[in-house]
Amino acid sequence: MKNSEDRDFYKVLVIGVAVGIVISVFGVFVSKVYGADVPNPVGPGLQRVSVNVLADGAQGSGTIFLVAIEGEQSAWVLTANHVIDGLREVSDVIDPEGKERKVIRYDDASIIQETVIDGRTVGEVKYDAKIISVDKRRDIALMRVRRGDFTSVGARFYLGRTIPSAGTEIYHCGAPGGIKTGGTCTLTGGIISRIGVLLPSFGGGSEYGVFDQTDTAALGGSSGGMIALKSDGRYIGMITLGLRGGDNFHWIVPARSILKWADEVNVRWLFDKSQKRPTELDINKIILEHTNQR
Numbered sequence: 001m002k003n004s005e006d007r008d009f010y011k012v013l014v015i016g017v018a019v020g021i022v023i024s025v026f027g028v029f030v031s032k033v034y035g036a037d038v039p040n041p042v043g044p045g046l047q048r049v050s051v052n053v054l055a056d057g058a059q060g061s062g063t064i065f066l067v068a069i070e071g072e073q074s075a076w077v078l079t080a081n082h083v084i085d086g087l088r089e090v091s092d093v094i095d096p097e098g099k100e101r102k103v104i105r106y107d108d109a110s111i112i113q114e115t116v117i118d119g120r121t122v123g124e125v126k127y128d129a130k131i132i133s134v135d136k137r138r139d140i141a142l143m144r145v146r147r148g149d150f151t152s153v154g155a156r157f158y159l160g161r162t163i164p165s166a167g168t169e170i171y172h173c174g175a176p177g178g179i180k181t182g183g184t185c186t187l188t189g190g191i192i193s194r195i196g197v198l199l200p201s202f203g204g205g206s207e208y209g210v211f212d213q214t215d216t217a218a219l220g221g222s223s224g225g226m227i228a229l230k231s232d233g234r235y236i237g238m239i240t241l242g243l244r245g246g247d248n249f250h251w252i253v254p255a256r257s258i259l260k261w262a263d264e265v266n267v268r269w270l271f272d273k274s275q276k277r278p279t280e281l282d283i284n285k286i287i288l289e290h291t292n293q294r
Helices: 002-034 042-047 081-087 255-264 280-284
Strands: 050-055 058-069 072-079 088-094 100-106 109-117 120-135 140-145 169-174 186-198 210-214 226-229 235-242 250-254
Touching: 042 169, 042 186, 042 226, 050 072, 050 081, 058 081, 058 169, 058 235, 072 081, 081 088, 081 109, 081 120, 081 140, 100 120, 109 140, 140 255, 169 235, 210 235, 235 255, 250 255
Parallel strands: none
Antiparallel strands: 050 058, 050 109, 058 072, 072 140, 088 100, 109 120, 120 140, 169 186, 169 226, 186 210, 210 250, 226 235, 235 250
């Protein structure tokens, strides 16, 4: 009788250990597949990847993404094009063949991130960021921070095929009202209110002007700030425009539009870890102003 009980005890013990191992392995698998850059809990994790963007007097928000380039970490910030558009300069030059042509360049933007210790803001870090590529019709701008190792945490991009539906709970993180009002990482919450809105201000009725809508609180200065899933913090878009006089009616550049742009200018590697990493030469070939022309 005792031997039978011992066998049953050890059988249960072995099964318990096996189940624990399976759960642990599954957790590691999920982390590898979906990324684990943003720490838990979700809210503070999102605040760590949010920055304020300064551009020739204009202010907005942005989100940090990290990727290794030729073995070195580089930090990138995704924001709205209209935030940094004032940095654009056009010059008339004479090329070697004696023909006049226009040269387009952008001054650097600045990105700022607050430092909080023991529940108190004690300072901030500020770095220059080079404009790498813009898409005016989708209102997207990509910047590369001049110091790539200033942080160890980057956002996770939503790569799911299913479009987050109306009613999905989300967070917005950014600088509503500018840095003096909203700091660099004010967190608000809401839901996805509507999918597939056409905005004549940008892409008109074309495929490039498709945006989603949210009721999350945001203000001037929130533009370019992330919209993330409340459930796990994955990035599903950024704030672009809102109704004047209101703080809870805004449109989002959705993740699906950002990925289309990323494919067109060959920067999907920034959001999708399964993609081959570029070289510095590849980065130098990225189109500065993407016109969506076919």
